[in-house]
Amino acid sequence: MSISRRARLIFLVILACASLFFTDLIDCSGQERISERTLTSQAELFHQFIRSRRSIRRFKQEHLPLEVIMKIVDDARFAPSAGNRQPWRFIVVHKQELVKEMNGVVMWLPGCGPAKGEEPTAFIVVLGEKVNCAFAVENLVLSAHAEGIGTCIVGSVDWSRVKKLLKIPEKEQPFVVVTLGYAMEAAVAEDAAEEIGLRVWKDGAGKVHVPKKRLREVMSVDGYAF
């Protein structure tokens, strides 16, 4: 076998291997590499992605690009709404002075909030009809997850201060504040065990554990069976 033939063979082997491994770079979650070859289909990849999103409450103090936040809000715009009314408005809070002020108005799940230096680095204030806004907000948090950005939906908010800070008129109906930033904590969902219940808890290493009701507890087929 001549050197050139051997070289061609080696080149092709490398190309084939590289191409096969290329699918390993696919990473919808932005947090964890998923080997595509272990999945039976692209839908499976999506199921893994959507199940891997967790609320994040401790953030790296890194700048979030405004254009990425705008893409996330753009995805929310395509959520369904009753009668296609789209009764929502989003105020992105990105300027550092305002972000600092916003950090004083959101109230966290007890024992899970950020310490000093772990606060969200941006916010999206959501105004409008609650149920329709909720569809859009779920798009927001999934879209952020796809961008590798952690979020938490916060309903306990000092709205009078937010309205003053962002000059929101009285007529607007406040819904929630979505906090954003690159995650500085890991969080996992687990089947809820009876002795723990649904309380979110942290282990010794600071990892957040989120107990989820089992499928059989929340789903029945062809009739009510709970």
Add this chain to the structure above:
Amino acid sequence: MSISRRARLIFLVILACASLFFTDLIDCSGQERISERTLTSQAELFHQFIRSRRSIRRFKQEHLPLEVIMKIVDDARFAPSAGNRQPWRFIVVHKQELVKEMNGVVMWLPGCGPAKGEEPTAFIVVLGEKVNCAFAVENLVLSAHAEGIGTCIVGSVDWSRVKKLLKIPEKEQPFVVVTLGYAMEAAVAEDAAEEIGLRVWKDGAGKVHVPKKRLREVMSVDGYAF
């Protein structure tokens, strides 16, 4: 060059080409093939996916596998909820006699509902606290979209008949019914033009057009500016 060497070379060429083209099979939307190489990142693929979901109201009369519907409900289970309470229940309606009955209890957007022979082929009845359920329902419809299944969230429902049909106790709070099936219509989102407003409309070919408020109408940065 011997035949076996030539065969190995040809095999490797095919393998390399097949591997390179494999990424073309990625198809989150279940409706339209997207070439991964044309996208700058996996997040872009997600943005395309989430924006391509539309409500579907006319369905092929094809059987939906129960195990796929269960996967979709499983994704809903991982949605966020206030205090991690997960105040939701999902009743899958899959048995043909029940599906037929359910088709009599949902009320459609005027002029957009299915004709005879275009009805949904399965339903998910959602019970629980409205806002938290809405987060989960958005997961449902996106997950169905990933499986190539069309959905519509219907709030106008004859709940007394549903409760009787599925033996739902009075204490349960009804939220919405999600209709499911393989799409028999195309639907696109478009920037809303002033003369059309937000009304969903159909063109001569039966394609559904969904006007969406522009980003600048629903988003402002660092303060309320609408």
